Amino acid sequence: MVRASPWKADIPTYFFAGGLAAGSSLLAAGADLTGRPGLRRATRIAALGSVGVSLYTLVHDLGRPARALNMLRVIKPTSPMSMGTWSLTAFGPLAGVAAVAEVAPALERRLPPRLRWTARLLAVAARPSGLLAAAVAPMVGTYTGVLIADTATPAWHEGRRELPYVFAASAATAAAGLGMITAPVAEAGPARRMGMIGAAADLVAEYRMETSMGIVSQTLREGSAGRLMRASKVLTLGGALGVLVLGRRSRVAAIASGAALLAGSAGTKFGIFHAGQASALDPRYTVVPQRERMEGGGSTGPRRP
Known part of the structure; x- marks a missing residue:
């Protein structure tokens, strides 16, 4: 009755990245x-590496780069895909400038004297670019949840109220996990706090989504989607507990907890992708x-317990 999405593994990778x-x-x-x-x-x-993966998987799924460029011909505020494409387009260069600026000092030493101004310019532009990228980031991290919720696919549509929150919390736990893996323990306090808050929000939002979807919630508990969702909950909870107990004292524990949060995200x-399919x-x-909506006398949205 509803055609399954033609999307393959590129798209959930695109969501995650x-x-x-x-x-x-x-x-x-x-x-x-x-x-x-x-x-x-x-x-x-x-941020630069991840947005590169995200753009690659999007273009690869579309088949031709020209199709991605065609989405930039118009700006349609009512279209999650249009707004998401524009947010990615704005985010990528800003994140790129901020990331490349991190190697600007080494780059400056290797450049000919007449070109060293480019490295100095990058160093000056790093903070404004990083802050502007952060301003666009909330849309980049959540629009995919809105995008799939705005479809007829039952599992995605029935969870439309919670999906953006799930995607936002999942983005926070992923970034926190990678930050804990790659940054010194002494500097990773913000990543640890983001990881614990993101994990709590993720588990609560997922629980709320599963208990509000009626019969469709079975897709989140059965098959490959069910296995992925159960594993993600265990990993997210385990990662958060590891952060709370040992993350600030042990480099090994920080890496293990960060990896669990990253894998859980x-x-x-x-899991959500496979549930929709x-x-x-x-x-x-x-x-x-x-039928439940018709019997309840309503025409919009699933009935809530």
Whole structure:
């Protein structure tokens, strides 16, 4: 009754990488403003690498780069895809300038004297670019949740109220996890706090989503989606507990906890993707919610317990 999305593994990777880039950019801006050069360097580079992966997977799924460029012909505020494409287009260069500026001192020493001004210009532009990237980051990290919720795919549509919050929290835990892995323990305090807050928000938002979707919530508990979602919860909770107990005292514990948070975020994005695909293949996930809305006398949104 509903055609399953033609998307392949590129798209959940795109969801995950975009969230990681957004969260890393926010951490980098905070690290820059509070004098944490190690955390700033790691998260700026992570933001650039992640947005590169996100753009690559988007273009690869579209098939031709020209199709991605065609999406920039108009600006449509009512379209999550249009706004998301423009936010990525703005975010990428800003994150790139901030990341490249981290190697500007080494670059300046290797350049001919007549070109060293470029390295100095990068160093000057680093903070404004990083802060502007952080300003765009919330949209980059959440628009994909709005995008899939604005479809007829039952699992995504029924969870439309919670999906943006799930994606935002997942982006925070991913960025925090990578920050804890790559930054010195002494500077990783903001990453640890983001990780614990993001993990709590992620688990609460996922619970709220699963308990509000009616029969469609079965897609989040069965098959490959169910396995991924259960694993993501265990990893996210374990990572948060590791941060709370040992993350600030042990480099090994910080790396292990960060890896768990990072893997948990990836599991959430891939699990939600597979749940949507499964829900489109089974007609009951389309028919039963429609009948419930008709019997309840409403025409919009699923009934809430």
